[in-house]
Amino acid sequence: MSYCWGFPHAVPGGEKAEEPVLKEESQEQEKEEAGGQEEEATAADTSNPVKIGVLTWYTGTRADLGTYICDAADLAVKEINEAGGVLGGRAVEIVYEDMGADQQTTINGAQKMVNTEGISCILGPFTSTFDLAISDVIKTSQIPTLAMGSATTLLELDNPYYHLPRMTDEQVGAMAAQYVVETLGMTKPAVIYMNNDSGVSFKDVFVTTLKDKYGYEPAIEIGYDNETEKNYAPYAAQIMNSEADGVVATGNQSDAGLVMRALYDAGCDLPKYARNSAYVSSVALEIAGEAANGWYATADWSTLPLEEQGKAFEAAYEAYAGREANLNAACTYDAIYLLVDAIERAGNDDTEAINEAMKAMDYQGVVTHYVADGKNSWAQYLLLVQTQDVQPVVVGRVDRVK
Numbered sequence: 001m002s003y004c005w006g007f008p009h010a011v012p013g014g015e016k017a018e019e020p021v022l023k024e025e026s027q028e029q030e031k032e033e034a035g036g037q038e039e040e041a042t043a044a045d046t047s048n049p050v051k052i053g054v055l056t057w058y059t060g061t062r063a064d065l066g067t068y069i070c071d072a073a074d075l076a077v078k079e080i081n082e083a084g085g086v087l088g089g090r091a092v093e094i095v096y097e098d099m100g101a102d103q104q105t106t107i108n109g110a111q112k113m114v115n116t117e118g119i120s121c122i123l124g125p126f127t128s129t130f131d132l133a134i135s136d137v138i139k140t141s142q143i144p145t146l147a148m149g150s151a152t153t154l155l156e157l158d159n160p161y162y163h164l165p166r167m168t169d170e171q172v173g174a175m176a177a178q179y180v181v182e183t184l185g186m187t188k189p190a191v192i193y194m195n196n197d198s199g200v201s202f203k204d205v206f207v208t209t210l211k212d213k214y215g216y217e218p219a220i221e222i223g224y225d226n227e228t229e230k231n232y233a234p235y236a237a238q239i240m241n242s243e244a245d246g247v248v249a250t251g252n253q254s255d256a257g258l259v260m261r262a263l264y265d266a267g268c269d270l271p272k273y274a275r276n277s278a279y280v281s282s283v284a285l286e287i288a289g290e291a292a293n294g295w296y297a298t299a300d301w302s303t304l305p306l307e308e309q310g311k312a313f314e315a316a317y318e319a320y321a322g323r324e325a326n327l328n329a330a331c332t333y334d335a336i337y338l339l340v341d342a343i344e345r346a347g348n349d350d351t352e353a354i355n356e357a358m359k360a361m362d363y364q365g366v367v368t369h370y371v372a373d374g375k376n377s378w379a380q381y382l383l384l385v386q387t388q389d390v391q392p393v394v395v396g397r398v399d400r401v402k
Contacts, residue, residue, distance in 0.1 A: 044085025050337055050349045051092035053113045053122040053143075054332075055134075060101025061227070064283075065126070065253070065328050070096070073123070073322040073330040076336035080321075082375050086343050090260035093338075099125055103133040110134035112139035120349040121339045124148055124162075128198040144342070144355040146335050150276075151197040152205070155377065163358045164377035165338060165370055167330065167400060168302060169198055169250075169275075170379065173205030174401040175276045175298055176248060179384075181214050184271045186294070188219040190239040192259060193250045195223035202250050202275055210294055219244035226255045230250035232262035239268065246271040253278045253326070257287025264291030275328040277301050280385045280392035292390060298382040301330040301368050302392045306383065313366040 017105065054073050057066030065102035077092050080129045085091045095116055097109035106125060113122060114137060121144045126130050128149030138145045139159045147154050147162045180186040191192035191368065193199040203221065210216050220242040222235050232255070239247060245271055249259055256278040263272070277299035278284055285292050303314055313333055317325040325333075339354075341363050361372040370378035384396040 002397065007238070018360075023290045025332055033172070040082060040085055042089065044081040044091035044092040045089050046081075046093075049118075050086055050343060051093050051095050051116070051118045052336065053095050053097065053116065053182060054108055055097055055099050055113060055123065055125055055130075057100070058098050059104070062099075062101070062127075065224045065326075068321075068326050068329040069126075069332045072317065072325070072332035073336050075215075075317060078334050078341075079145055079212045080336075080340055087348065092340065095119060095123045096215045097268075099127075099130060100336060103130060106130040107133055107137060110137045114143055118237060118349075119143060120343060120351060121145065121354050123332065123335045123339065126331070126364050128154060128201075128240045129196055131162075132157070132197060135162060138162060141171060142355075144358050146338065148335065149198060150201075150377075152201045153197060155375075161370070163361075165335060165379060165388075166377060167368075167379040167382060168377045169202035171384075171400055172275050172298060172382070173202045174209050175382070175398055176202075176206050177209035177213065178401065179298070179398065180246060180248055180271075180273050181210070181216065184246060184273060186246060186248070186271060186273075187214075187216045188269075189246040189248045190220045190222070190242055190244035191218045191248050191275075192224070192239070194224045194226035194252065194255065196226065199223070199250050206248065206275070218248075223376070224255070226252050229255065230258070232258045235259070235266065236262040236266035238269065239263065240266050244270060246273065248273050248275070249279065249326065250275045251278055253283035257292075258282070259286035260284065260288035260291045260295060264288070272296065274298075280387055281326050282324050283326065285387065285390055285392070293386040295387045297385050297387075297392075298384060298398050299326070299327070299385045299392070300379075301327045302383050302385050302394050304394055305366070306394050307366070309364065330367050332395055334367050334370070336372060337365065338363055 041073040043245040057063050071358045081091050124145045124147045125149040128151030131147040131149040135157050144161050150166050150169050152168045175255045193203040274297040279297045342354050342357040346357040363370045369380040381397050382400045383394050384391045384398050386395050
């Protein structure tokens with residue numbers, strides 16, 4: 001049994017604030033449908049576990065996000081093991097390693113992970129920069145890995161052991177340009193973006209699509225260092241002094257909240273659109289408050305999902321962790337099930353067999369439908385969310401631009 005170090009409350013297969021009530025209710029319903037039989041699923045055998053590696057944060061500036069990753073992975077493993085495990089009854093065990101706050105710590109953690117005996121597959125970083133940093137480690141180890149970042153450059157790597165479940169920034173950029181022009185009526189938006197691989201990748205595709213497909217150009221483009229910047233008022237002033245007829249943004253959760261607050265304080269009443277879930281996350285909404293109202297976002301996740309699978313997960317996660325899920329939690333939960341699906345289809349925990357199974361992925365998760373086609377990331381759609389009364393409300397679904 002592995003512990004998510006630094007989070008003493010998070011123990012794979014352990015107990016949380018409450019039991020996931022949906023799991024219990026589902027079991028009761030199955031008993032009733034079976035005529036009241038009391039037979040329970042046989043618990044998984046822990047003597048020969050199938051080991052899944054998870055790279056997460058339990059130190060550094062993103063340690064708070066690491067708790068969501070751990071809780072979601074622990075919940076998924078608890079459900080899987082209570083249902084009988086994998087490969088005919090073997091338990092799933094999570095092995096955690098810390099990514100810290102910098103690339104070198106992430107590389108060290110990845111190196112330690114791949115040298116851990118019995119690791120069958122890995123859930124990689126949610127940060128594209130860190131995914132890029134450990135690519136060589138993963139390629140050399142030949143252990144199949146879900147790279148959870150969204151930078152388009154991840155698809156360009158010569159790494160057959162990397163698989164991308166989330167939609168890339170290139171795909172989201174094309175979707176964003178289409179939506180803000182055709183639905184929100186923007187012709188000269190201000191673009192504010194975090195100046196890292198993911199942010200720049202999105203900005204470049206968005207601006208190119210805006211120009212090539214619609215013949216428009218941004219009024220202003222503003223990049224910032226999301227690791228160090230704390231004052232976004234000067235950026236809001238630049239936007240207000242430009243000829244922008246709307247705002248398009250991308251960022252992480254904490255800086256998203258600060259950007260929304262700065263624009264609100266500057267009196268910005270332009271249409272506003274964000275390309276990712278960060279702008280409708282609980283972290284960002286807590287920071288921004290009423291400043292978040294009216295923002296649209298294409299999001300991997302919302303706490304008020306459309307699909308029944310998403311609703312069931314949100315209820316189970318809240319019962320297990322004692323708080324609402326965020327993007328990291330929902331995507332982690334799906335990722336564990338994606339890895340287990342590949343293991344089951346491979347028929348064993350051999351890394352090469354699992355890697356081949358990953359190439360044929362076709363799985364409906366709580367976040368999206370995942371389909372591997374050999375050249376793109378797997379996600380087939382995103383949610384369209386608008387913040388109303390400081391709550392993210394799903395107003396539609398946006399399919400990937402083909």
